[in-house]
Amino acid sequence: MSLDSDVIVDRRRIRRKLTFWRVVAALVAIVAIVAVAVVTTPAARRTLTGSGAIARINIDGLIRSDQQRIEALERLEKSSAAAVIVHINSPGGTTAGSEQLYDALMRLKAKKPMVVVVEGLAASGGYIAALASDHIVAQQTALVGSIGVLFQFPNFTGLLKTVGVQVEEVKSSPLKAAPNGYEPTSPEARAALDALVRDSYAWFRGLVQTRRGMDAAQLDKVADGRVFTGRQAVDLKLIDQLGDEKTAVAWLVSAKNVKPGLPVQNYKLAPRFGDLTFLRAAASVTLNALGFGAIAQQIEHAGMVQAVDRLGLDGMLALWQPATSK
Numbered sequence: 001m002s003l004d005s006d007v008i009v010d011r012r013r014i015r016r017k018l019t020f021w022r023v024v025a026a027l028v029a030i031v032a033i034v035a036v037a038v039v040t041t042p043a044a045r046r047t048l049t050g051s052g053a054i055a056r057i058n059i060d061g062l063i064r065s066d067q068q069r070i071e072a073l074e075r076l077e078k079s080s081a082a083a084v085i086v087h088i089n090s091p092g093g094t095t096a097g098s099e100q101l102y103d104a105l106m107r108l109k110a111k112k113p114m115v116v117v118v119e120g121l122a123a124s125g126g127y128i129a130a131l132a133s134d135h136i137v138a139q140q141t142a143l144v145g146s147i148g149v150l151f152q153f154p155n156f157t158g159l160l161k162t163v164g165v166q167v168e169e170v171k172s173s174p175l176k177a178a179p180n181g182y183e184p185t186s187p188e189a190r191a192a193l194d195a196l197v198r199d200s201y202a203w204f205r206g207l208v209q210t211r212r213g214m215d216a217a218q219l220d221k222v223a224d225g226r227v228f229t230g231r232q233a234v235d236l237k238l239i240d241q242l243g244d245e246k247t248a249v250a251w252l253v254s255a256k257n258v259k260p261g262l263p264v265q266n267y268k269l270a271p272r273f274g275d276l277t278f279l280r281a282a283a284s285v286t287l288n289a290l291g292f293g294a295i296a297q298q299i300e301h302a303g304m305v306q307a308v309d310r311l312g313l314d315g316m317l318a319l320w321q322p323a324t325s326k
Contacts, residue, residue, distance in 0.1 A: 008180030052250065054258070055081040055267040056114075063125045065100050072269045073104045076112070081267070083113040083258045085248050086133065092124030095149060095200050101125075102207075105132035113256035115248040118142045118239065123227050127238075128204065131211040135255070136239040137248045138230035144238050147208055148225035149200040151193050155181050210238050 055076060076084065088305035092098065107115060109132055116122075116130045118138035123146035130136050130144075138144055160166065160182065167182040186250065209219050214237060222228070222236050233239045241247060245264065252258040 036305045052080070052082055052259070052262055054083045054085060054252070054262050054264045055079070056085050056245075056264050057267050057269055059086060059088045059090055059101070059126070059129055059269075061090060063090055063101055063129065064097035065094065066097065068105045069269045070100065072170065072267075073108050076267055077108050081112060082262055083115075083252045084108060084267075085245060085252075085264060086114060086116045086129075087119050087245070088116055088122045088126050088130055089119040090123070090126030090129070091121055091145065092126050092128075095125065095204075096126040100126030101129045102132050105129060109133065113252055113258055115251055117243075117245055117248050118230065119145055124148065128207065131207055135241070135251055136247075137243045137251070138233060138239045139244060140230045140242050141232075143227040144230060144232040144233040145222060145227045146225060147204055147223040149197050149204060151197050153179050153181055155179070155185065156183065157184055201222060 057073075057076070075324060105114070114133050116133040118130065118136065119142065120139070121143045122130045122136075122138070123143060127145060127147065167180075169177075169178060169180075169182075174186065175189055175192055179185040179193070205219060205223050208223065209212065209216075214222075222238055228236060228238060230239060230242055234242060239269045241251070249258075249264065253260050
């Protein structure tokens, strides 16, 4: 055998050994990541809330339709949790998503004693979700309310005219795809949108009036779209009590006969392996170890794109937005 042949054989042997140890290292990394994920995940996230515990769920950020969250709430209905505390910190979201969440919480309340705690913000759709509870607790400086509906759309007519772009279209009727942002909004299209907004607003007002036991005069005071502090909201009957989670637990004990001293455990509304963050990390580590760094970067990028996509909202909004200078 020539010297060159010996070198080639040695190189192949070294390459096989290197590939073997890369695979071993990747498997060890996967096992380590999964183990850390299991250890650091609270027991209430690994299984349904333990027997005799109070479940704590969190409604954070923008609210939109989410079937996985609904299924998680349905599992909570069937669990052995003694009661439920719903923490809300949300500016709202779509009216359809808020209604879906409200209906799911109403079904949950029919099976479990439930109380809402407003941590910082329960506005618009966030307040719709809070209305599912018979008792709402909020911090003194929390913001509550923003009872109203919004339909926003950009209009690029002036910009397109400036850059010399004209969008042409053929449609079956004048109100199809109106408004579209490429032409001035017609009076007919604006009237149609106004009817949609007013109908949803009437539904929102009726929900507040029914759930909070308000007369027409009280409702008019709070349903003009503004937010109120927790201190103001108590007097306006938007909430029932100032306080925090301890206040909510005390109410469950006194009003719903929940056993004193029960632990409060987190219950995750995302699917049990919903975001697969640790599995994505494990896949990235494995691919890097095997020399497929480009594919690993694509996986990480896909996770970022998915997170950004969740910020998208469509349809009518029940959403509070702080005023900005013009």
